[in-house]
Amino acid sequence: MKTKGFTLIELIVVIAIIGILAAILVPSMLGYVRNARASRLNANARSIYSAAQLAITDYNGGLLLLIEPDCVYTGSDDGMAHPDSASAVDCDLTNYLGEKFDGYFAFMTDSGASGCLYAMWSEHPISAADVQQMTEREVKDSVRNGTSVGCHPLKRTVGDDT
Secondary structure, three states, X not given: OOOOOOOHHHHHHHHHHHHHHHHHHHHHHHHHHHHHHHHHHHHHHHHHHHHHHHHHHHHHOXXXXXXXXXXXXXXXXXXXXXXXXXXXXXXXOHHXXXXXXXXXXXXXXXXXXXXXXXXXXXXXXXXXXXXOOOOHHHHHHHHHHOOOEXXXXXXXXXXXXX
C-alpha cells in the first residue's frame, strides 16, 4: 500500500515561497501602520487646534484679552493649557475636548492672541521648548523613533504642492 503525503522537497519549496512573500509584505505593512499612526496623531492635533481656537475666541470675547500673544500653552488630559509666560493665565479646553480626551498637547498663539497658529498632540509629555510646527515627514519620523507627535496644520516644505 502506497501512502500519500508531501515530500521533503515540496515542503521546503512551500516554506521558501511563504518566506519570500513575508519578506515582501511585512515591510510594506509596517509602512501602512506607521502612516495610520501618523494620521491618528495629526487628527488628535487637529482636535486640539479646534479646541484652542474656540477657547481663545471665548476668552477674548469679553475683550479682556486674557490669552497671551506668541505664547506656547501646554497641557494634558485634564484639559488645562498652561502658558510658558508668567504673565498669562491658564486656558481651559475641557468644554471643547470631550470627556474621553487623553494625551498631552501644546499650541502656539498668534501675534494678535486672536487664534492658534498650530497645535501638537502626543501620548508623551510635550515641553514648551519642544513645541514647533512640524512637516509631514517630521511627524512620520517621530512615529518611527518612538516619540510619536502629531501636528496641525502641518508645515509646508519647499516643493510641497498639497
